[in-house]
Amino acid sequence: MTYCYVCPHRCGVDRPENMNDTSYDKYFGSCGCGMLPIVARAGLHMWEEPCISGTKGSGTVFFSGCNLHCVFCQNFDISCKGFGKEISIERLQEIYQELIAQGAHNINLVTPTHFAEAVIKSLPEKLSVPVVYNTSGFESQDTLRKLNGKVQIYLPDLKYSDDKLAIKYSNAPYYFRIATDAIKEMHRQVGEAQFDENGMMKKGVIVRHLILPQATREAALVFDWVKNNASNCFFSLMSQYVPFGKAGEYNEINRKITKREYNKVLDFCYDTNFSEIYVQDLSSASKKFIPAFDLTGI
Numbered sequence: 001m002t003y004c005y006v007c008p009h010r011c012g013v014d015r016p017e018n019m020n021d022t023s024y025d026k027y028f029g030s031c032g033c034g035m036l037p038i039v040a041r042a043g044l045h046m047w048e049e050p051c052i053s054g055t056k057g058s059g060t061v062f063f064s065g066c067n068l069h070c071v072f073c074q075n076f077d078i079s080c081k082g083f084g085k086e087i088s089i090e091r092l093q094e095i096y097q098e099l100i101a102q103g104a105h106n107i108n109l110v111t112p113t114h115f116a117e118a119v120i121k122s123l124p125e126k127l128s129v130p131v132v133y134n135t136s137g138f139e140s141q142d143t144l145r146k147l148n149g150k151v152q153i154y155l156p157d158l159k160y161s162d163d164k165l166a167i168k169y170s171n172a173p174y175y176f177r178i179a180t181d182a183i184k185e186m187h188r189q190v191g192e193a194q195f196d197e198n199g200m201m202k203k204g205v206i207v208r209h210l211i212l213p214q215a216t217r218e219a220a221l222v223f224d225w226v227k228n229n230a231s232n233c234f235f236s237l238m239s240q241y242v243p244f245g246k247a248g249e250y251n252e253i254n255r256k257i258t259k260r261e262y263n264k265v266l267d268f269c270y271d272t273n274f275s276e277i278y279v280q281d282l283s284s285a286s287k288k289f290i291p292a293f294d295l296t297g298i
Contacts, residue, residue, distance in 0.1 A: 042297030059104025137179035
């Protein structure tokens with residue numbers, strides 16, 4: 001039996017090796033998934049930070065399921081509804097090589113936390129391009145230490161500084177403490193950011209924050225923590241919020257952010273001497289930038 005403690009929820013449930021095992025009931029812990037990876041799309045992605053997407057695209061592997069289930073998730077169909085195809089670790093390794101052959105600057109593992117054990121097995125040796133671990137930030141120290149040496153670029157969210165919001169929207173108690181501790185461990189592993197001659201990141205940490213409606217103070221507090229505690233990391237301020245999933249059940253977040261909210265956060269960030277910032281234009285708040293989850297590349 002495999003009792004799962006891979007993420008901070010520490011469910012302790014026996015997750016099946018694959019989802020076709022009928023000897024299990026339907027409860028597999030917070031993620032609701034078995035141990036084998038479930039993938040909804042794999043392909044070149046142009047809409048990450050410039051040092052990740054570059055000119056050829058980031059080789060993204062979108063995993064299904066999630067250990068957070070944010071009510072507003074833009075990938076709701078795969079993170080919460082579970083759309084995707086279960087594959088073997090060998091097939092996951094093939095997908096890496098297929099993306100590299102297409103010219104991918106890196107292999108970008110999107111929402112990989114609950115499949116971390118499979119990811120570790122899929123990377124017995126270093127790939128010819130950097131591996132990006134693209135995560136909600138809700139990571140356990142034990143799991144991160146197992147990833148040491150297998151991941152060159154960490155791309156964590158820092159979604160909240162207020163645990164009340166983390167619980168309300170993401171079912172993530174103690175989120176801020178857990179995520180900030182995770183970011184410190186990520187930086188310990190990969191160190192200072194390094195870039196190649198074309199400006200592509202070879203290793204480093206980029207901390208992301210998505211501005212939510214009526215949460216400009218939250219964004220300022222998150223940025224302030226990064227500036228004061230993770231100044232060797234880059235910061236990515238995201239304005240792409242569009243209501244998805246169950247956001248309609250929460251009036252305060254059932255809209256895009258306003259130009260006033262956007263400018264307020266931007267002014268706060270620019271009023272400091274912290275220069276390592278990526279900023280999304282407000283026009284990024286559009287559904288057209290969300291990829292089609294149609295099993296492409298699987």
